[in-house]
Amino acid sequence: MAQERSLLYTPSGRAGEYANHGYAANLYRGCTHGCQYCYVPASTRMSREDFHSGVVPVKDMIKRLTADMKRVGKLDEPIFLCFTCDPYCIDAPREMTRAAIEIIMEAGNAVNILTKGGDLAIADFDLLRKNPKNKIGATLTFSNEALSKEWEPLAASPLHRVYMLAMAKDKGIQTWASIEPVIFPSQSLQIMEEALPHVDEFKIGIWNHDYRAINRERVRKYRARKMMAHV
Numbered sequence: 001m002a003q004e005r006s007l008l009y010t011p012s013g014r015a016g017e018y019a020n021h022g023y024a025a026n027l028y029r030g031c032t033h034g035c036q037y038c039y040v041p042a043s044t045r046m047s048r049e050d051f052h053s054g055v056v057p058v059k060d061m062i063k064r065l066t067a068d069m070k071r072v073g074k075l076d077e078p079i080f081l082c083f084t085c086d087p088y089c090i091d092a093p094r095e096m097t098r099a100a101i102e103i104i105m106e107a108g109n110a111v112n113i114l115t116k117g118g119d120l121a122i123a124d125f126d127l128l129r130k131n132p133k134n135k136i137g138a139t140l141t142f143s144n145e146a147l148s149k150e151w152e153p154l155a156a157s158p159l160h161r162v163y164m165l166a167m168a169k170d171k172g173i174q175t176w177a178s179i180e181p182v183i184f185p186s187q188s189l190q191i192m193e194e195a196l197p198h199v200d201e202f203k204i205g206i207w208n209h210d211y212r213a214i215n216r217e218r219v220r221k222y223r224a225r226k227m228m229a230h231v
Helices: 013-018 061-072 094-106 118-128 145-151 158-170 185-198 211-229
Strands: 079-081 111-115 135-139 174-182 201-206
Touching (some): 013 201, 061 094, 094 111, 118 135, 158 185
Parallel strands (some): 111 135, 174 201
8 A cells, every 4th residue: 555645844944944953744735814925836836816815725634644643753843834834824724723733742742833823823722732842933024014914914913913922921832933024124123022022932034035025135235335335
């Protein structure tokens, strides 16, 4: 009998650092947050329209994850959920996200979750509290609600993401925040200050894989050269 195709993988590069060089799993295909800066459509060879149009569980997700847990046994690092989707996207089937967490935890492993879903994650805090190695993080890009609505129109508001972290911290769950991408540095600094009392660890990521970021960097370097020429 052919072995079930693994759902777990070991991300490399910057993603590998986010996962502490452990395993990750992507439970869904697509995301309806509609983030303008999202790099995933290009990396998964999907159009933005298709990627943002809906959320579909990956094929045989539960079956494959169960097989993976039997294969890898107990791991040192939590399993990262997720890089190319959001387990608490408003259109993601929450019962399947919960089932995936249960499968991982029943195998003696922990999860490290990253989401822009805000309050939606709170429903699974009862699970996350059972293992002190579990972590939950929020992507924080803006403090300003209007900017957030413009750039990430269907994600939870910054206020609700910080509230989720505060609730997790209050329940004794490890928390972290991904300040990514840094589009407006002043906004990144402001949301970090607001989240600081509720966050155990911050990770910061530059804005890349986007022509607007590339052009901005070219302008910055051009201005730096001009200033040096006048020194």
